[in-house]
Amino acid sequence: MSTYVTTPIYYVNAMPHLGHAYTTIVTDTYSRFRRLCGDDVRFQTGTDEHGEKIAEAAAKEGISPREYVDKISAAFQATWPKLSVAQDYTIRTTDKDHVKTVQDILQQVYDNGDIYFSEYSGHYCQGCERFLTEKELVDGKCPDHQVAPKQISEQNYFFRMSKYQDWLVEHIKANPEYITPERYRNEVLSFLSEPLEDLCISRPTSRLTWGIPLPFDEKFVTYVWFDALINYLTGIGYPNGPDFEKYWSVAEHVIAKDILKPHAIYWPTMIKAMGLPAYKRLHVHGYWNVDETKMSKSIGNVVRPQDLIDAYGVDTVRYFVLREMSFGLDSSFSTDSIVARQNSDLANDLGNLFSRSLTMIVKYADGKVPPPDQDPESESDRELMLAVEKMLVAYEQHMQQFNFHKALQVVWGVIGLLNRYIVTNAPWELAKDEAMAKRLDNVLYSLAESLRIITLVLRPIMPDATGKMAAALGLSEAFLEARLPEAGKWGGIEVGTAISSPKQLFPRIEKKKEQQKQAQPEKSKKGKGKKKEEPQITEDGLVTFDQFGKFELRVAEITAVDTIAKADRLLKLTVLAPEERTIVAGIAEHYSPEELIGKQVIIVANLKPVKLRGVLSQGMVLAAKEKFEDGSEKLVLSTIAGTIAPGSRVA
Ligand code: MSP
Numbered sequence: 001m002s003t004y005v006t007t008p009i010y011y012v013n014a015m016p017h018l019g020h021a022y023t024t025i026v027t028d029t030y031s032r033f034r035r036l037c038g039d040d041v042r043f044q045t046g047t048d049e050h051g052e053k054i055a056e057a058a059a060k061e062g063i064s065p066r067e068y069v070d071k072i073s074a075a076f077q078a079t080w081p082k083l084s085v086a087q088d089y090t091i092r093t094t095d096k097d098h099v100k101t102v103q104d105i106l107q108q109v110y111d112n113g114d115i116y117f118s119e120y121s122g123h124y125c126q127g128c129e130r131f132l133t134e135k136e137l138v139d140g141k142c143p144d145h146q147v148a149p150k151q152i153s154e155q156n157y158f159f160r161m162s163k164y165q166d167w168l169v170e171h172i173k174a175n176p177e178y179i180t181p182e183r184y185r186n187e188v189l190s191f192l193s194e195p196l197e198d199l200c201i202s203r204p205t206s207r208l209t210w211g212i213p214l215p216f217d218e219k220f221v222t223y224v225w226f227d228a229l230i231n232y233l234t235g236i237g238y239p240n241g242p243d244f245e246k247y248w249s250v251a252e253h254v255i256a257k258d259i260l261k262p263h264a265i266y267w268p269t270m271i272k273a274m275g276l277p278a279y280k281r282l283h284v285h286g287y288w289n290v291d292e293t294k295m296s297k298s299i300g301n302v303v304r305p306q307d308l309i310d311a312y313g314v315d316t317v318r319y320f321v322l323r324e325m326s327f328g329l330d331s332s333f334s335t336d337s338i339v340a341r342q343n344s345d346l347a348n349d350l351g352n353l354f355s356r357s358l359t360m361i362v363k364y365a366d367g368k369v370p371p372p373d374q375d376p377e378s379e380s381d382r383e384l385m386l387a388v389e390k391m392l393v394a395y396e397q398h399m400q401q402f403n404f405h406k407a408l409q410v411v412w413g414v415i416g417l418l419n420r421y422i423v424t425n426a427p428w429e430l431a432k433d434e435a436m437a438k439r440l441d442n443v444l445y446s447l448a449e450s451l452r453i454i455t456l457v458l459r460p461i462m463p464d465a466t467g468k469m470a471a472a473l474g475l476s477e478a479f480l481e482a483r484l485p486e487a488g489k490w491g492g493i494e495v496g497t498a499i500s501s502p503k504q505l506f507p508r509i510e511k512k513k514e515q516q517k518q519a520q521p522e523k524s525k526k527g528k529g530k531k532k533e534e535p536q537i538t539e540d541g542l543v544t545f546d547q548f549g550k551f552e553l554r555v556a557e558i559t560a561v562d563t564i565a566k567a568d569r570l571l572k573l574t575v576l577a578p579e580e581r582t583i584v585a586g587i588a589e590h591y592s593p594e595e596l597i598g599k600q601v602i603i604v605a606n607l608k609p610v611k612l613r614g615v616l617s618q619g620m621v622l623a624a625k626e627k628f629e630d631g632s633e634k635l636v637l638s639t640i641a642g643t644i645a646p647g648s649r650v651a
Contacts, residue, residue, distance in 0.1 A: 001037075002246050002250050003041045003252070004250050005031050006027065006251070006254065007024050007046075008023065008254075008255050008259060010045075010076055012047050012048070012049050012072035013054055013056075015304070016304070017302050018321075021083055021308075021317075024085050024087075025083060025322065026327070026402070027045070028083075028085040028086065028087070030402065031043035032086075033400075033460040035460075036483065042088050043089075044087060044091060046091035046235070047093070048093055049069040050221075050224050051129055051208075052129060052208055052224075053126075054068070058210075065210045066094075079305055083305055091231045091234060093212075097234060098230070101230060101238060102212050102226070103212060103213075103214075103215040105230055105274060106201075106214060106216070106226075107216060109270075114159060117217075118156065122152065123151065124152040125150075127145030127147065128142060128144060129223075132149055137149070154207075156220070157214065158198040161199045161266065161269045162195065162196045163269075163273075164269040178280075178281065180281065180282070180401070184284040202217075202220040202221065203223060204219060211223075225266060226270070229266060232267075249280070250280055251279040251280055252279070252282075253283070256287060258287070263282055283327070284328065286327075286328055286329045287330045288303075289333070290302075290334070303333055305317070313506075315346075315465040316346060318461055318462055319341065319408070320342070347506045348559050352597050354502060356422065357422070357444075357451060359593075360427050363431075364444060365441065368497065369493055369494065371441055371495045372445040373441060374442060375442060380421050388453055388490065391411060394410040395407045404461075407457075411458065415454065418450055421443075421446070422443075426595065427594075448497075449490060452475060455470050455473060455479070459479075473493070474500070475497070551604055552605040553604060553622075554577050554648065554650060555600050555648045556619070556646060556647075557576045558573050558600075558601065559597065560573075561594075563588070565613075568589075569589055571585055571591070573585055576647065577605055577619070577647045583617050585620075587635060587637065590634070601621050603621050621637060622637070623637045624638060
C-alpha cells in the first residue's frame with residue numbers, strides 16, 4: 001500500500017510556532033505509523049511564499065521578497081529535524097517547477113472554459129487574502145481578523161467553482177471519511193447548503209506583483225490560494241512524474257480548522273475541473289491556545305518549538321502535543337500541563353516501568369531474556385497477554401483515525417497493567433525461592449516482551465526515545481525492520497537477547513520553587529523570630545490531641561529510588577506528597593529499590609529538612625519494626641489499605 005500525506009504549506013510571514021509544530025508532528029507521526037504498517041510513504045511539507053502578506057512583511061523589513069522568503073523558509077526547514085520530523089519532500093511555491101505547474105493548470109482550466117474575466121466588487125479582507133461574503137461578516141468585520149474589510153471593485157479572472165457545487169455535495173455525502181472529524185464535514189455541508197459563488201483567482205499587477213503571472217494575461221498574477229493548493233500536486237511530479245500515479249490516488253491532507261474552506265471547497269472543485277480524481281481524506285484539527293488565551297504576537301504568548309525542545313526535549317514535546325490534544329478540538333498549552341505529562345506519564349509510568357523491569361532482568365537473569373514458561377493458571381499472565389493483544393487492535397484503529405490521544409491512552413493502559421503485574425508477581429520474592437525459578441523467568445520474559453511491543457507502538461510518536469529503548473532491549477537492528485501486525489504478535493523477543501540497564505529515559509522536572517518552599521516550611525508558616533512551639537509529652541506520658549495534631553502525616557507515593565554512595569543502609573526516595581520531595585530512609589536492608597516504586601507510604605511531612613550523607617531529607621517514612629531473639633530485625637513500611645491521591649492527610 002502507498003500513503004501520501006501532507007501538511008499545509010506555511011506562510012513565511014511569521015516564524016514557526018507551536019501551531020505549525022503540531023500539524024507537522026501529527027503528519028510525521030502518521031507517516032511513521034503507516035511505514036510501521038509496511039506502507040510506501042511520501043510525506044510532504046513546505047512553505048507558501050507568494051501573496052500580499054509576504055510582500056508586505058518583506059517591505060516592512062526593508063528587504064526584497066526573494067531575500068525575505070529565503071530567510072523565513074530556511075527557519076521552517078531548520079525546525080523540522082529538531083522535532084524529529086523526517087519529511088520526504090519540502091516544497092516552496094517559489095520553486096521553478098511549481099511555478100510552471102501552476103501556469104500549466106491555469107492554462108488548461110482556462111482552455112476548458114472554467115476561468116472567465118469579469119468585474120467584481122466586494123468586501124476584501126487582507127488577512128484572509130480573499131473576498132468575504134456579506135454573511136461571513138460579524139458586525140461588519142472579518143471574524144478572524146477583527147478588521148473591517150476594504151470595499152474593492154476590480155476586474156479579475158474567476159474560476160467557475162459554482163459549477164461543481166452539486167458534485168461536491170454528493171461526493172462529501174457519499175464518502176463519510178472524506179472530511180473528518182465529523183463536525184468539520186457538517187460545517188462544510190452546511191456552508192454548501194447555500195449557493196456557492198465563483199472564486200476570484202487573480203490579482204492585478206497594479207496592486208500586487210509578488211505572485212505567479214497568469215499565462216494568458218500578463219497584467220495579472222495568480223491569487224495565492226490557487227497557487228498554494230497546487231503544491232500538493234507539484235510535489236509528486238504532476239502530471240508526468242513517476243510518483244504521481246502512485247501517490248495521488250491516496251492523498252491525505254492535514255490542516256487546522258482555519259483553512260477548512262480552501263481545502264474542503266476550493267481544492268476539490270479545482271481538482272475536479274482539472275479532471276483528476278478527488279483526494280482521499282482531509283484531517284482537520286483544532287487550535288492550540290496558550291493558558292486558555294489565543295496565541296498571538298501582540299499578546300506576547302507565542303510558544304516557539306525551540307524553547308520547548310530546550311526545556312523538555314523532543315520526545316516529551318511530541319508526546320505532549322499528541323496526548324494532550326483531542327484531534328479536532330481546541331486545546332490549551334501551559335507549562336504546568338507539559339511538566340505534569342513529563343513527570344507523570346513519561347518519567348513515572350513509562351520510564352520507571354522500563355528501568356525497573358530491565359534492572360530486574362540484569363539482576364535476576366544475568367542480563368539475558370530468560371525462556372518463557374507461561375503458566376495457564378496464572379490470572380496475571382492471561383490478563384497481560386490479552387491486554388497487549390487488545391491494545392494493538394485499538395492502537396491501530398485510533399492511529400488510522402487520527403485519534404492519537406486515544407491511541408496513547410490504550411498504550412498507557414498496558415503500561416499501568418505492567419506496573420501492577422510487577423507488584424502482583426513480586427520478582428524479588430520469586431528470586432528468593434529456588435522452586436520459583438521458572439516462574440521468575442516467565443515473569444521477566446513477559447516484561448521484556450511487553451516492553452518490546454510498547455517500544456514498537458511508540459516508535460512513530462517518540463522516534464528518539466524508542467531508539468534508546470530498543471537499544472537497551474537489544475533490539476536495534478530487528479527493530480528497524482519490524483512491521484505491524486506481524487511484529488506485534490506475542491513471542492517476538494528472542495530468548496537470550498542481551499539486555500542492558502538503561503540510562504534514565506525521561507528525567508523528572510523538579511519544581512524548584514516548590515521544593516524551596518518545602519525545604520522551609522517553618523519560616524513560611526510561622527514568620528521570623530517567633531519561637532517554635534515543640535510538642536511536648538505530658539508528665540503522665542500521654543500526648544494531647546493538640547500535640548498530636550502538630551505532626552502532619554501524609555500519604556506519599558514513591559516514584560523513584562536511588563542508592564546513596566557509602567551508605568549501605570540508606571535509600572534516597574523520591575516521593576509525591578503531592579509535591580515532589582526527597583526522603584532519606586534507612587530501609588535498604590529490607591527493601592530493594594524496584595519493589596518500592598509505586599508504593600504508597602505514610603510520611604511525616606512537616607519535619608525540618610536535614611541533610612543526610614549530602615542528600616536533603618524532607619520528611620520521614622513511617623515503618624513498623626519487629627525484633628527477634630537472635631538480634632535480627634524485620635522492618636515493614638506503613639502503607640494505606642487502599643489507593644488514595646498522593647498527599648492525602650492521614651488523621
Ligand atoms: N499558507 C496557508 C496554507 C496553504 S496550504 C495549501 C496558511 N499558512 S499558515 O502559516 O497560516 O498556516 C496555517 C496552519 O498552521 C494551520 O492550518 C495549522 O496547520 C497551523 N496552525 C497555525 N496556528 C495554529 C494554532 N494556533 N493551533 C494549531 N495549528 C495552527 O494558512
